[in-house]
Amino acid sequence: MDHRFLGIPELTDVPRVAVVIDVMRAFTVAAWAFSRGVEKIVLAPTIEEALALKEGNPGWLALKDGAPAAGFDAVNSPALLRSRDFAGRTLVQKTTAGTVGALAVAEAPLVLCASFAVAGPTARYLRSRAAGLPVTFVVTGEEGRADEDLACAQYIGERVADDGVAAAPYLHRARNSRAAAELAAELRAGSHPDDVALCLEVDTFPFAMAARTEDDLTVLRPVVAPEPSSGGR
Structure with missing residues (x-):
């Protein structure tokens, strides 16, 4: 499989298969939100549209990057979501990098959104649903230079071929990334001291996350991935 x-900014065409990576923190947050009962996540292009979607759909919740703000129900922090109860709710998510990357490839036939938390299921989903197809990994942070996102993308890419690939070298890169340092130093508003550790947990959840167009919205949902093969991770 070619990757x-x-x-x-480097996206110039619509890929056949896209995997959008945001480790710190959008798609770690999305995975945690699904684990806490969220039914679907609507990816919003702007803060204003996120609020409008919430206002126009009673019962929907909204989440964004940064400090808490009027109209938003949550911030982009996995640690601050892990004790919430979102059973059956729809969450509108707007972030600086992750949601932007997903929307940039929304027309692709297959779009997965991923982080280390769902790395293995994402790799297995690719193996089962996109075997032999070229995969475009969208490295969302720092215009494609964020090492935590690139490390995760490369790790998933390797696990497509070999589910037993060791995570340690990739996690080391992510742990020493600029984003991890900024989170650890509490330089990013709307964060929690446990965010870095949660973003560096591998295969926390058993599902992958697929984005599709529904009623002119880009909607992220958990999808079932094949079980690990015998001897895999």
Whole structure:
């Protein structure tokens, strides 16, 4: 399977298969939100549209990057979501990088959104649903240079071929990334001291996350991935 690793500004065509990576923190947050009962996540292009979607759909919740703000129900922090109860709810998510990357490839026939938390299921989903197809990994952070996102993308790419690939070297890169340092130093608003550790947990959840167009919206949902093969991770 051929892989490309591109930043959002480098996307010049619609890929057949796209895997959008945001480790710290959008798609770690999305995975945690699904684990807490969220039914679907609507990816919003702007803060204003996120609020409008919430206002126009009673019962929907909204989440964004940064500090808590009027109209938003949550911030982009996995640690701050892990004790919430979102059973059956729809969450509108707007972030600086992850949601932007997903929307940039929304027309692709297959779009997965991923982080280390769902790395193995994402690799197995690719193996079962996109065997032999070229994969474009969208490295969302720092215009494609964020090492935590690139490390995760490369790790998933390797696990497509070999589910037993060791995570340690990739996690080391992510742990020493600029984003991890900024989170650890509490330089990013709307964060929690446990965020870095949660973002560096591998295969926390058993599902992959697929984005599709529903009623002119880009909607992210958990999808069932094949079980690990005998002897895999």
